[in-house]
Amino acid sequence: xxxxxxxxxxxxxxxxxxxxxxxxxxxxxxxxxxxxxxxxxxxxxxxxxxxxxxxxxxxxxxxxxxxxxxxxxxxxxxxxxxxxxxxxxxxxxxxxxx
Numbered sequence: 456x457x458x459x460x461x462x463x464x465x466x467x468x469x470x471x472x473x474x475x476x477x478x479x480x481x482x483x484x485x486x487x488x489x490x491x492x493x494x495x496x497x498x499x500x501x502x503x504x505x506x507x508x509x510x511x512x513x514x515x516x517x518x519x520x521x522x523x524x525x526x527x528x529x530x531x532x533x534x535x536x537x538x539x540x541x542x543x544x545x546x547x548x549x550x551x552x553x
Contacts, residue, residue, distance in 0.1 A: 456483045456484070456485070456512070456513045456514070456515060456526065457483065457484045457485070457486060457487050457489075457490050457510050457511065457512065457513060458473055458474065458481045458482065458483055458484070458490075458510075458511050458513040458526065458528060459473065459474040459482070459484075459490050459493075459494065459508055459509070459510060459511075460472060460473040460474070460508070460509050460511050460528070461507050461508050461509055462509075465507055470530075471509070471530060473528075474493075474494075480525075480526060480544075481513060481526040481527065481528070483513055483515070483526050487510040490510055491504050491505070491508075491510070494508065511528050512528075513526050513527065513528050514526070514527055514528070515527075516541070516550065518543040518545065518546060518548060518550065519548065519550055520543065520546050520548035521543060521545050521546040521548070523543060523544075523545045523546070525541065525543060525544070527541055538551060539551070
């Protein structure tokens with residue numbers, strides 16, 4: 456699974472921003488080629504598609520509490536003294552990242 460991201464304003468020191476779906480979740484694609492085609496079909500400049508955008512491997516899990524499907528990238532994983540976890544955006548329950 457692939458998601459599309461880029462550094463805000465193309466500045467590497469800035470955090471990443473991602474393409475979202477209509478539910479404000481990460482929009483995921485089966486392959487990098489399909490992700491690039493999605494951008495080209497929407498009129499994005501080919502230079503942006505091939506040089507600026509990053510195609511990042513994403514992961515998918517289901518919330519143990521509410522069942523929502525969550526697509527996330529490594530950047531979304533939070534770390535603390537008890538280990539790694541992600542937070543469900545719907546019910547805000549914590550899930551241990553395995």
